[in-house]
Amino acid sequence: MDIVDVAKVARNFGKNKQTDPNWDETKKADINGDEKINIVDIATVARYFGRGCYFL
Numbered sequence: 001m002d003i004v005d006v007a008k009v010a011r012n013f014g015k016n017k018q019t020d021p022n023w024d025e026t027k028k029a030d031i032n033g034d035e036k037i038n039i040v041d042i043a044t045v046a047r048y049f050g051r052g053c054y055f056l
């Protein structure tokens with residue numbers, strides 16, 4: 001995880017599979033795979049930030 005991941009999640013914050021026509025791209029920011037980008041994804045990225053470890 002690095003600043004690029006944080007930015008990616010932040011940019012897509014609030015989107016979800018139902019409302020986002022570009023979900024195939026947006027879902028890369030869906031860290032926990034629950035089909036929406038929310039505070040959980042932000043928190044997860046923050047938790048793993050700097051470890052070089054992808055949660056996926």
Ligand SMILES: [Ca+2]
Pocket residue numbers: 030031032033034035036037038040041
């Ligand atoms: Ca998510």
